[in-house]
Amino acid sequence: MGTVGATTKSERCSVRGSIDLVNLLLLSGSTRAKSTNAAALASVAASAPPTATTTIYRGLSALPAFNPDDDHDPLPDEVSTLRQLIRAADAVLFCTPEYAGTLPGSFKNLLDWTVGGTEMADKPVAWINVAAPGRGHGAGSTLETVLGYVGAQLIPTACISAPVGRDDVDDDGVIRNVEISRTLAQIWVELRRQ
Numbered sequence: 001m002g003t004v005g006a007t008t009k010s011e012r013c014s015v016r017g018s019i020d021l022v023n024l025l026l027l028s029g030s031t032r033a034k035s036t037n038a039a040a041l042a043s044v045a046a047s048a049p050p051t052a053t054t055t056i057y058r059g060l061s062a063l064p065a066f067n068p069d070d071d072h073d074p075l076p077d078e079v080s081t082l083r084q085l086i087r088a089a090d091a092v093l094f095c096t097p098e099y100a101g102t103l104p105g106s107f108k109n110l111l112d113w114t115v116g117g118t119e120m121a122d123k124p125v126a127w128i129n130v131a132a133p134g135r136g137h138g139a140g141s142t143l144e145t146v147l148g149y150v151g152a153q154l155i156p157t158a159c160i161s162a163p164v165g166r167d168d169v170d171d172d173g174v175i176r177n178v179e180i181s182r183t184l185a186q187i188w189v190e191l192r193r194q
């Protein structure tokens, strides 16, 4: 369990300047089936250029509660997998719901597990906000605070708001709204342009 990678051709990348993105890790902050956030990330993955590889992280619910006493080798398997995936990624794209004005606890738990590692340092990162217009900014700003704390390199132009309603997600967790899919696909242009 844990992860699913949709693999295509790859090429090497340079982190600064123009990114020839090889491997994008997509990380949803929702544990819900038919999640709008997970659907948005699946849509981004589906529109990946042939030169890119995408990996959708599916291990959020399986992560143990963060405990500093356990933050050493050997790490819990789920944490080790998470850190390996971040290390292997050329960039990480987050998409999270807002709960009670901030990040969902399970997602903050995931982020807490990244603090003790070095994998996020200088990692190019971006986020998508799929909440209704004017919503979700509490989650977004907390996410940016944590990403700054771990030294990730935020790509502001690749951070987009693209509202996704529950009606936009079909029973398979796929977005069928072409306009939303097109907006989400634009993220590849921004990721590669920075």
Ligand SMILES: Cc1cc2nc3c(=O)[nH]c(=O)nc-3n(C[C@H](O)[C@H](O)[C@H](O)COP(=O)(O)O)c2cc1C
Binding pocket: 030, 031, 032, 034, 035, 036, 037, 038, 096, 097, 098, 099, 100, 101, 102, 131, 135, 136
């Ligand atoms: C416990 C809980 C708290 C929530 N708090 C907020 C909130 O503070 N602000 C907001 O805009 N939406 C809030 N929502 C709505 C969720 O963000 C919304 O249902 C979102 O679609 C969930 O994302 P998902 O479809 O990916 O699971 C909350 C939902 C739940 C279950």
